[in-house]
Amino acid sequence: MVQTYHAVPVSAEPNDVDDGRADEHEGSALLGDRASTTGLAASDTHKEGHATLTSSVGNLANTIIGSGMLTFPRALASAGIIPGMLTCVFSGAVGGFGLYLLSACARKAPHRRTSFFAVASLTFPRAAVFFDAAIAIKCFGVSSSYLIIIKSLLPNVVASLYHDLTPPDINPPEWALSGRVWISLLMVVLLPLSFLRRLDSLRHTSYIALFSCAYLVLIVIVCYFRPLKGMVPPGEIHLIKFTPSFISTFPIQVFAFTCAQNLFPIFNELKANSQKRMNIVIGTAIGSATVSYEIIAVFGYLTFGTHVGxxxxxxxxxxxxxxxxxxxxIAILVLFSYPLQVHPCRNCLDKVFHFGSTTDKFGHEGVEDEHGAGDMTPLKHTVLTAAVVAGTFSIAYFVDNLEMVLSFVGATGSTTISFILPGLFYWKLTKDDPNRNKLLNTGALALICYGFLILIFCLSYNIYNIVHPTGGTGLA
Known part of the structure; x- marks a missing residue:
């Protein structure tokens, strides 16, 4: 389990680990205690959230775990078992540290109305709209790629099931082998999920998606001890051996922990969202993702060695x-990860399109609900959701490969929201505070530098691939 999140000393609070039923006054007191330990002023939180620790962990973990986990055995093959495992843990720790800094910054926005726009308005107000635009573009691209993955995967699943469950002379119907038909049918499921206002409403689909991840873990373990007929024979296995492909697989490990776009909604909805409870959510989600990635990587690599794809x-x-x-x-996991990208994309687009016409400095417009969150009007919510869903569906329907576009979107968007912005926000909010934690402040500056290094490296690599195509994996 990654322990980065406990760098700030906290006092004992017996109610921090209860079932989330802390009363409203108690939850506000917890927030005040946590804010003082980070050097940030306590936020004015009058309303209590409704999401439990379990649902918050499930949604954050589902945001993290995606199709990128399929490439981790290849990452081990590019460097060897020991370096590959260490870089996975390092990437998870750095990603978790960025989430911790964001959760500490979240306490400056009142009434559980925290967002990237709200925190940016307190730190870099003139750039706030550009930050949200970058996040919206990133989430739009990733959600489009999810539909493309489903389109390419489900016809193969149907063919495999027919091969095993039906007589040899019975073939699947033609429509069942069409990816376009499948994504059209699945929009019946995705549409209502995409229109849900609250992230916590997606907790049940997140549980199903995480079960799908557990099934993949089961596959790599079982097939290591009991190889299936027709499997590729294993190649060499190395404890330490760096290869040129490490250049392409390391950024994939870095971006496999991207989930910052949903950190603020989870913070807003979590019951008694003290820093300690947020640490539990972040640590459990990052930790479970790291363990899953490590198991898939190690057993997958031990099974196929240097022949792993x-x-x-x-x-x-x-x-x-x-x-x-x-x-x-895997198709189900990707399917239920789609609404988790639509949610932040819609919220960020709301801030972009209404920049300059908001009713308060936190960029919120419309009615305030019973939890103190500034909600979009029903019409605005419907229009923005429909636009995002229609746009991503149209791209997925007509396009088969978004690899190059997603490589640039991932290199810029993922790096910005996971490393650069968390470091910038925390450093800006605490640099003039005499009671600030100097170690955390220095860590924030280091995270900013790390983010810019990853951004420059990935952009350079993508540009090189354009000039010298290699057919490598995109850095989305």
């Missing part, structure tokens, strides 16, 4: 029903 699930024979169900599980 960029997509571990594709290394197993699709004629096996056990593997076909695994492919279906």
């Amino acid at each position: 960029a997509n571990i699930i594709a290394m197993y024979p699709s004629t096996s029903l056990f593997i076909a169900v695994g492919q279906l599980a």
Whole structure:
């Protein structure tokens, strides 16, 4: 478990680990205690959230864990077992530290109305709209890629299931082998999920998606001890051996922990959202993702060695029903991750389109609900959601490969919201505070530098791939 999040000393609070039923006054007191430990002023939080620790962890973990986990065995093959495992833990720790800094900054916005726009308005007000625009573009691109993954994966699943469950002379209907048909049908499920206002409402689909991840973990473990007929024979296995492909696989590990776009909604909705409770959410989500990635990476690499491919699930024979169900599980995981990208995309677009016409300095307009959150009007909510869903569906319907576009979006958007902005926000809010934690302040500056280094490296690598195409994995 990553322990980065406990760098700030906290006092004992017996109610911090209860079932979330702390009363309103108690929750506000907890917020005040936590704000003082970070050197930030306590926020004016009068309303209590409704989300539990379990649902918050589930949604954050589902935001983290995606199709990127399929490439981790290849990452180990590019450097060896020991460096590959260390870089995975390092990437998770750095990502978690960025989340911790964001949760500390969140306490400056009152009434559980924290957002990137709200915090940016307190730190870099003139750039706030550009930050939200970058996040919206990033989430829009990722949600489009999710639909493209589903479009390419489900026809293979159908073919595999027909191969195993039906007589040889029975073939699947033509429509069932069309990815476009599948994403059109699945919009019946995704539309109502995308229109949900609160992230906590997606907790049940997040649980299903995380079960799908657990199934992939089961596949790599079982197939290591009991190889399936038709599997690729293993290549060499190295404890330490760096190869040129490490240049492309390391950024994938870095971006595999991206989830900052949903940190603020989780903070706003969590019951008694003290820093200690937020640390539990962040630590559990990052920790579980790290453990899952490590298991998939190690067992996948030990199974195939240097012969492992960029997509571990594709290394197993699709004629096996056990593997076909695994492919279906991956499709379900990606399917239920889609609404988790639409939610922050819609909220950020709201700030971009209404920049300059908001009713307060935190960029909120419209009615305030019973939890103190500034909500969009029903019409605005409907229009923005429909625009995001229609746009991502149209791209996925007509485009088969977004790799290059997502490489640039990931290199800039993911790096900005995961490393650069958390460091900048925290440093700006605490640099003049005489009671600030100097170690955390220095860590924030280091995170900013790290973010810019990753951004420059990834952009340079993507530009190099344009000039010298290699067919490598995109850095989305």
